[in-house]
Amino acid sequence: xxxxxxxxxxxxxxxxxxxxxxxxxxxxxxxxxxxxxxxxxxxxxxxxxxxxxxxxxxxxxxxxxxxxxxxxxxxxxxxxxxxxxxxxxxxxxxxxxxxxxxxxxxxxxxxxxxxxxxxxxxxxxxxxxxxxxxxxxxxxxxxxxxxxxxxxxxxxxxxxxxxxxxxxxxxxxxxxxxxxxxxxxxxxxxxxxxxxxxxxxxxxxxxxxxxxxxxxxxxxxxxxxxxxxxxxxxxxxxxxxxxxxxxxxxxxxxxxxxxxxxxxxxxxxxxxxxxxxxxxxxxxxxxxxxxxxxxxxxxxxxxxxxxxxxxxxxxxxxxxxxxxxxxxxxxxxxxxxxxxxxxxxxxxxxxxxxxxxxxxxxxxxxxxxxxxxxxxx
Amino acid sequence: xxxxxxxxxxxxxxxxxxxxxxxxxxxxxxxxxxxxxxxxxxxxxxxxxxxxxxxxxxxxxxxxxxxxxxxxxxxxxxxxxxxxxxxxxxxxxxxxxxxxxxxxxxxxxxxxxxxxxxxxxxxxxxxxxxxxxxxxxxxxxxxxxxxxxxxxxxxxxxxxxxxxxxxxxxxxxxxxxxxxxxxxxxxxxxxxxxxxxxxxxxxxxxxxxxxxxxxxxxxxxxxxxxxxxxxxxxxxxxxxxxxxxxxxxxxxxxxxxxxxxxxxxxxxxxxxxxxxxxxxxxxxxxxxxxxxxxxxxxxxxxxxxxxxxxxxxxxxxxxxxxxxxxxxxxxxxxxxxxxxxxxxxxxxxxxxxxxxxxxxxxxxxxxxxxxxxxxxx
Numbered sequence: 001x002x003x004x005x006x007x008x009x010x011x012x013x014x015x016x017x018x019x020x021x022x023x024x025x026x027x028x029x030x031x032x033x034x035x036x037x038x039x040x041x042x043x044x045x046x047x048x049x050x051x052x053x054x055x056x057x058x059x060x061x062x063x064x065x066x067x068x069x070x071x072x073x074x075x076x077x078x079x080x081x082x083x084x085x086x087x088x089x090x091x092x093x094x095x096x097x098x099x100x101x102x103x104x105x106x107x108x109x110x111x112x113x114x115x116x117x118x119x120x121x122x123x124x125x126x127x128x129x130x131x132x133x134x135x136x137x138x139x140x141x142x143x144x145x146x147x148x149x150x151x152x153x154x155x156x157x158x159x160x161x162x163x164x165x166x167x168x169x170x171x172x173x174x175x176x177x178x179x180x181x182x183x184x185x186x187x188x189x190x191x192x193x194x195x196x197x198x199x200x201x202x203x204x205x206x207x208x209x210x211x212x213x214x215x216x217x218x219x220x221x222x223x224x225x226x227x228x229x230x231x232x233x234x235x236x237x238x239x240x241x242x243x244x245x246x247x248x249x250x251x252x253x254x255x256x257x258x259x260x261x262x263x264x265x266x267x268x269x270x271x272x273x274x275x276x277x278x279x280x281x282x283x284x285x286x287x288x289x290x291x292x293x294x295x296x297x298x299x300x301x302x303x304x305x306x307x308x309x310x311x312x313x314x315x316x317x318x319x320x321x322x323x324x325x326x327x328x329x330x331x332x333x334x335x336x337x338x339x340x341x342x343x344x345x346x347x348x349x350x351x352x353x354x355x356x357x358x359x360x361x362x363x364x365x366x367x368x369x370x371x372x373x374x375x376x377x
Numbered sequence: 378x379x380x381x382x383x384x385x386x387x388x389x390x391x392x393x394x395x396x397x398x399x400x401x402x403x404x405x406x407x408x409x410x411x412x413x414x415x416x417x418x419x420x421x422x423x424x425x426x427x428x429x430x431x432x433x434x435x436x437x438x439x440x441x442x443x444x445x446x447x448x449x450x451x452x453x454x455x456x457x458x459x460x461x462x463x464x465x466x467x468x469x470x471x472x473x474x475x476x477x478x479x480x481x482x483x484x485x486x487x488x489x490x491x492x493x494x495x496x497x498x499x500x501x502x503x504x505x506x507x508x509x510x511x512x513x514x515x516x517x518x519x520x521x522x523x524x525x526x527x528x529x530x531x532x533x534x535x536x537x538x539x540x541x542x543x544x545x546x547x548x549x550x551x552x553x554x555x556x557x558x559x560x561x562x563x564x565x566x567x568x569x570x571x572x573x574x575x576x577x578x579x580x581x582x583x584x585x586x587x588x589x590x591x592x593x594x595x596x597x598x599x600x601x602x603x604x605x606x607x608x609x610x611x612x613x614x615x616x617x618x619x620x621x622x623x624x625x626x627x628x629x630x631x632x633x634x635x636x637x638x639x640x641x642x643x644x645x646x647x648x649x650x651x652x653x654x655x656x657x658x659x660x661x662x663x664x665x666x667x668x669x670x671x672x673x674x675x676x677x678x679x680x681x682x683x684x685x686x687x688x689x690x691x692x693x694x695x696x697x698x699x700x701x702x703x704x705x706x707x708x709x710x711x712x713x714x715x716x717x718x719x720x721x722x723x724x725x726x727x728x729x730x731x732x733x734x735x736x737x738x739x740x741x742x743x744x745x746x747x748x749x750x751x752x753x754x
Contacts, residue, residue, distance in 0.1 A: 070687065073659060073687055073688075076659050077656065077659050077690075080652060080655050080656045080659075081656065082652075094688070095688075101653075101692050101693050101694070102656065102690065102691070102692045103690070103691045103692070104656075104660070104688065104689065104690040104691070105688040105689050105690075106687060106688040107686070107687060107688045275457060275459075276478075278457050279454065279457045279458065279479065279481075282450060282453050282454050282457075283481070309484070310447065310450055310483060310484060311450075311471070311472075311481065311482040311483040311484045312481065312482050313454075313479065313480070313481040313482075314479070314480045314481070315478050315479045315480070316478050317478070
């Protein structure tokens with residue numbers, strides 16, 4: 001292997017691929033990056049066995065070969081070099097790196113032991129503009145469960161239909177659902193419906209890689225794997241492929257628990273509501289309880305919290321109320337998590353009674369709901 | 378106690394005073410702030426018994442009194458409130474806080490149990506412009522020892538003479554000395570020399586409080602305490618007083634170990650030198666060793682590092698060399714710490730032989746030296 005490559009391009013690829021490479025003590029080969037010099041490209045690969053990544057960089061290839069190099073050492077080293085041409089050469093499982101003022105040798109491993117990243121068939125796909133797609137999945141990705149007992153809710157649920165995609169996450173205390181409407185979808189898709197559950201880590205990496213990346217993102221499906229792919233700007237060749245396993249199991253029928261109609265509906269200024277919850281949270285005690293008194297006559301909501309050791313707080317937020325009076329308590333952390341994902345100036349808070357879930361929606365936007373369980377007395 | 382005060386001013390004071398209040402489990406009164414309403418002012422005080430702070434804020438005082446309130450709760454709470462007038466009122470050791478939309482009660486303690494922050498006589502002092510003074514002490518503050526066995530080097534040493542102030546810190550592996558020259562000093566000072574050792578925490582807080590604060594800083598001495606004082610912009614009243622105990626013991630005669638003359642002198646571009654040390658550090662192994670080969674014929678320095686497990690690195694930095702050839706090894710961390718405190722474009726590296734300390738100086742600036750011990754073979 002002998003190639004010449006620009007420091008800046010190599011650094012960018014390594015910084016992304018290194019995140020997938022593991023910090024595993026028991027299976028240390030995963031802490032490495034596989035470098036393969038192909039015709040005109042250097043390919044970087046890493047995997048933690050659940051999630052694999054491949055990244056391509058244009059390079060001048062003098063000799064094709066492969067080598068496996070510790071991810072952290074290589075990434076730090078290349079990151080510190082100046083932005084000049086670098087020569088990478090393999091001799092006896094050692095990588096020689098050289099530019100004008102530096103000569104380094106990093107000890108590598110044979111590429112034979114490196115795990116293979118599975119291929120995904122490229123027949124059916126959906127295509128999105130990367131940045132808005134990532135903004136949408138960001139609105140639910142944090143609500144998955146971290147419990148090991150119900151693996152199916154530890155991931156993010158995707159349901160693809162020809163005319164609608166639903167993206168859902170829940171930890172059984174709260175749930176976020178984002179709907180992506182049809183006019184924004186390109187696809188080659190013959191089934192009636194495809195649904196799957198992806199690990200939260202996969203979605204976080206998708207957001208990390210594609211969240212600020214211009215251009216489009218294609219999602220390919222196979223029964224056990226999903227592939228996210230982005231192309232190079234300069235050529236039609238892929239720049240990045242992220243391959244993830246799916247989580248097995250059936251996603252709960254979450255639509256069952258979304259209230260069909262509400263008895264009390266309140267429209268509030270989102271930032272002011274968020275701020276008052278933050279203040280109330282300081283006095284909310286161990287179970288994070290904040291109490292709301294909603295009275296249509298008062299044209300607003302009273303917010304109470306009390307901690308026997310610290311003290312108590314009371315505040316009032318003006319708002320437009322439809323429906324009946326109600327007292328209800330919520331966990332302030334779950335309220336804040338939902339409000340932080342609502343991007344409109346006003347938020348609609350829909351309630352049934354003090355025992356049923358509440359629903360937060362962006363005012364005038366039907367594509368997002370955030371549902372949360374009340375604290376029952 | 379009843380006062381009216383602006384949220385923004387109260388927030389600013391609390392954020393600073395809260396840093397001094399402790400997180401002590403055994404002596405929980407120290408985790409509180411003492412609020413005293415004086416004529417026209419609210420005073421906030423906190424102490425960890427080594428370091429005490431007083432902060433004054435202009436307020437409309439209706440009734441003078443004192444109360445002790447948990448630092449973290451009060452600071453978070455006031456921080457979240459909007460910037461409006463706030464009423465603070467004490468009733469039965471409870472602090473009632475009220476503005477337009479909020480009503481809170483925070484449980485307090487009696488002010489009788491709160492430790493007294495010692496007074497320091499205001500006869501003799503030095504006066505400095507806050508910002509440049511803090512920039513200067515920042516150049517040495519990180520080099521103190523964290524070991525408990527030699528408390529005298531756990532602090533920063535100050536030696537005040539009429540015409541010169543020296544500020545020194547060392548951990549016995551490296552040492553920084555900053556000299557403040559006379560034309561920048563105002564003072565009322567009758568002794569020939571005053572010297573003392575201040576805890577590192579004190580100096581870090583001085584930098585935190587005065588480092589971005591326009592105006593002057595006065596330092597008052599007494600045999601056991603030092604007082605740092607800054608005035609309000611609006612009035613001649615103090616805004617902040619920081620009172621610190623001194624560290625007992627005698628500071629080592631550090632000037633003994635500074636080499637009187639060098640055999641080899643190298644002038645290097647500081648940023649390039651720093652960058653090459655960072656790169657070499659990746660291969661430097663457990664004792665952080667980097668080796669330098671200095672040869673006047675080569676018009677530069679060769680830098681080597683080697684790690685039996687990872688690989689090795691070699692680089693070359695051009696520089697102007699006076700004196701003889703030399704091979705010497707240093708700990709890369711100590712080299713970087715020194716270089717980061719040198720603000721000039723070029724750095725002068727002075728060496729005697731491979732066993733004697735090396736000295737880094739900013740090129741053309743006699744006010745700062747950084748001395749570091751070599752790694753001996």
